[in-house]
Amino acid sequence: MQKRKLGRGVAVVGAGMSKFGMFKDKDSKYLFFEGFKECLESVDKGIDPADIQAMWLGNFTNDFFVHQGHWGPIIADLIGLAPRPVTRTEGACAASTLALKDAAYSIASGMYDIVLAGGVEEMSKCSTAEATEGLALAGSPYESQLGFTFPGVFATISTAYFNKYGATHEDLENITIKSHNNGRLNPKAQFNVSIRDIMNSRIERARKKGEPVPTWKDEKEALRDPKFNPPVAWPMYLYDCCPISDGGSCVILVAEEIAKRFTDNPIYIIGLGQGSGRALHDCPTLTSLEANKNAAKEAYGMSGLTPKDIQFSEVHDCFSMAELIHMEDLGFFKEGTAFKAVNEGYTKLDGPMPINTSGGLKCKGHPVGATGTAQIYEVWEQLRGEAGPRQIPNKNLRFGASQNLGGTGGTCTLTILERR
Amino acid sequence: MEERLFNDISFKQFLNEEKLMGSRCKKCGALYFPPRPICVKCYSSEMEWVEMSGKGKLAAYNYTYVGPPAVIAEGYDRQHPYCAGVVEMEEGLRAVARIEGVDLTNPESPKIGMPLKVAFRHLGEGENAKTLLAFEPL
Numbered sequence: 001m002q003k004r005k006l007g008r009g010v011a012v013v014g015a016g017m018s019k020f021g022m023f024k025d026k027d028s029k030y031l032f033f034e035g036f037k038e039c040l041e042s043v044d045k046g047i048d049p050a051d052i053q054a055m056w057l058g059n060f061t062n063d064f065f066v067h068q069g070h071w072g073p074i075i076a077d078l079i080g081l082a083p084r085p086v087t088r089t090e091g092a093c094a095a096s097t098l099a100l101k102d103a104a105y106s107i108a109s110g111m112y113d114i115v116l117a118g119g120v121e122e123m124s125k126c127s128t129a130e131a132t133e134g135l136a137l138a139g140s141p142y143e144s145q146l147g148f149t150f151p152g153v154f155a156t157i158s159t160a161y162f163n164k165y166g167a168t169h170e171d172l173e174n175i176t177i178k179s180h181n182n183g184r185l186n187p188k189a190q191f192n193v194s195i196r197d198i199m200n201s202r203i204e205r206a207r208k209k210g211e212p213v214p215t216w217k218d219e220k221e222a223l224r225d226p227k228f229n230p231p232v233a234w235p236m237y238l239y240d241c242c243p244i245s246d247g248g249s250c251v252i253l254v255a256e257e258i259a260k261r262f263t264d265n266p267i268y269i270i271g272l273g274q275g276s277g278r279a280l281h282d283c284p285t286l287t288s289l290e291a292n293k294n295a296a297k298e299a300y301g302m303s304g305l306t307p308k309d310i311q312f313s314e315v316h317d318c319f320s321m322a323e324l325i326h327m328e329d330l331g332f333f334k335e336g337t338a339f340k341a342v343n344e345g346y347t348k349l350d351g352p353m354p355i356n357t358s359g360g361l362k363c364k365g366h367p368v369g370a371t372g373t374a375q376i377y378e379v380w381e382q383l384r385g386e387a388g389p390r391q392i393p394n395k396n397l398r399f400g401a402s403q404n405l406g407g408t409g410g411t412c413t414l415t416i417l418e419r420r
Numbered sequence: 421m422e423e424r425l426f427n428d429i430s431f432k433q434f435l436n437e438e439k440l441m442g443s444r445c446k447k448c449g450a451l452y453f454p455p456r457p458i459c460v461k462c463y464s465s466e467m468e469w470v471e472m473s474g475k476g477k478l479a480a481y482n483y484t485y486v487g488p489p490a491v492i493a494e495g496y497d498r499q500h501p502y503c504a505g506v507v508e509m510e511e512g513l514r515a516v517a518r519i520e521g522v523d524l525t526n527p528e529s530p531k532i533g534m535p536l537k538v539a540f541r542h543l544g545e546g547e548n549a550k551t552l553l554a555f556e557p558l
Contacts, residue, residue, distance in 0.1 A: 155482030
């Protein structure tokens with residue numbers, strides 16, 4: 001295990017995120033403002049924004065979805081940070097965890113004491129085909145040139161996993177149902193409704209319109225109805241896939257020795273890990289992401305923890321299948337067994353290892369560049385006991401984690417946070 | 421053929437010529453598909469071209485119903501999916517490819533492990549000509 005540590009400790013003292021969703025009337029700048037506003041307000045003892053010394057901004061698609069590059073200074077100017085430095089990080093859907101990591105390093109190095117790390121993305125104003133093509137730009141060119149989409153890559157991984165371990169699509173349905181049950185409790189989520197809620201509203205709508213009323217007996221039956229849940233890239237169906245979203249998020253990081261100036265409940269960054277992966281044809285196996293394993297090795301090594309110490313985690317469930325792979329790669333469950341743990345309720349909000357209490361990307365939404373720091377926002381809320389109706393019942397939360405993925409595994413990160 | 425650069429441009433030119441080419445390190449013998457210009461095992465850049473047999477087995481696949489614009493232009497849509505997958509080639513390397521000649525109305529019909537052989541699907545003409553790497557049942 002690697003034992004590299006930060007040169008000095010880093011704490012999160014504020015976190016905020018916009019509501020995620022598809023917004024006609026909100027652009028990327030406005031969404032970042034919403035997250036920034038909440039972030040400032042979340043600092044218990046207050047903070048003067050003039051004291052923020054530098055900023056890191058994660059953003060992936062602005063150049064081709066919004067046709068505007070160089071987004072860092074524009075966002076820095078928006079929040080009054082100019083002329084202080086801003087650096088834009090690009091790690092596809094892991095962009096803002098890279099921002100967080102470099103921001104933390106800037107404090108650890110002794111260069112700065114108070115910095116902002118965040119991310120923003122505006123994706124909903126282009127067509128599904130354009131969005132699919134744009135996101136696939138973060139995949140391997142060998143794959144995208146053949147027409148592999150992101151759902152297509154994870155669908156391909158699914159068939160390999162099913163074949164190797166005997167799992168079926170039914171196992172993935174339990175992930176979707178769990179995500180929606182959590183997302184229902186998250187006011188920031190794009191889909192804050194359960195599958196049952198969606199079924200009921202479809203039934204209601206059919207009744208009102210005088211159309212044939214669906215007769216699903218439970219959620220799984222609805223999820224197997226192609227009208228309710230059409231295939232996107234078999235075996236990934238619509239409800240296996242996260243939506244296209246707009247949103248912004250950010251966190252304020254400070255040097256550990258001054259953290260109590262801002263709050264009596266800082267959350268400490270104790271593990272930062274990252275890895276890079278190869279194209280699908282070059283992966284050692286088709287059922288695991290080596291970038292994840294490297295990220296885990298770094299983050300566990302830095303924190304001195306093992307997977308058993310992690311009490312809950314956000315993982316990058318861009319697709320239901322991805323949630324299974326991540327839980328195994330990070331060591332929460334043995335390879336080939338995570339689907340059984342899901343079926344037994346281990347990963348539910350009140351289970352022994354809650355996963356994606358926010359509703360995950362599936363329900364919270366996935367404005368790609370904003371996702372990493374929005375995951376940190378969830379872990380921060382849970383560790384501070386501020387997650388409201390979706391608060392994990394365990395009163396002794398100390399260690400939470402957040403795993404972020406870029407592309408189809410080209411970049412993976414693991415961040416471990418601690419409440420002391 | 422030995423004079424071509426070990427890169428994706430050459431790889432695609434070979435596909436246009438219906439050749440499935442990888443590179444081999446002259447120093448340690450490591451084999452790469454698609455070709456690499458430098459051996460990532462011994463870091464020699466003395467490479468040579470190797471033609472793959474084009475035989476393999478299906479390792480994983482998907483049926484894509486919502487494709488990007490370039491594939492929609494080929495005529496695929498929600499009612500007409502295409503199959504793409506990973507092939508375990510007999511040389512021990514994997515290739516990503518379109519999987520053709522399978523029942524596109526039934527995504528459960530292809531069997532993992534089924535034997536496949538290479539097929540080259542030529543699209544476009546003149547300067548827009550390109551060749552998709554495809555495999556089909558043997």
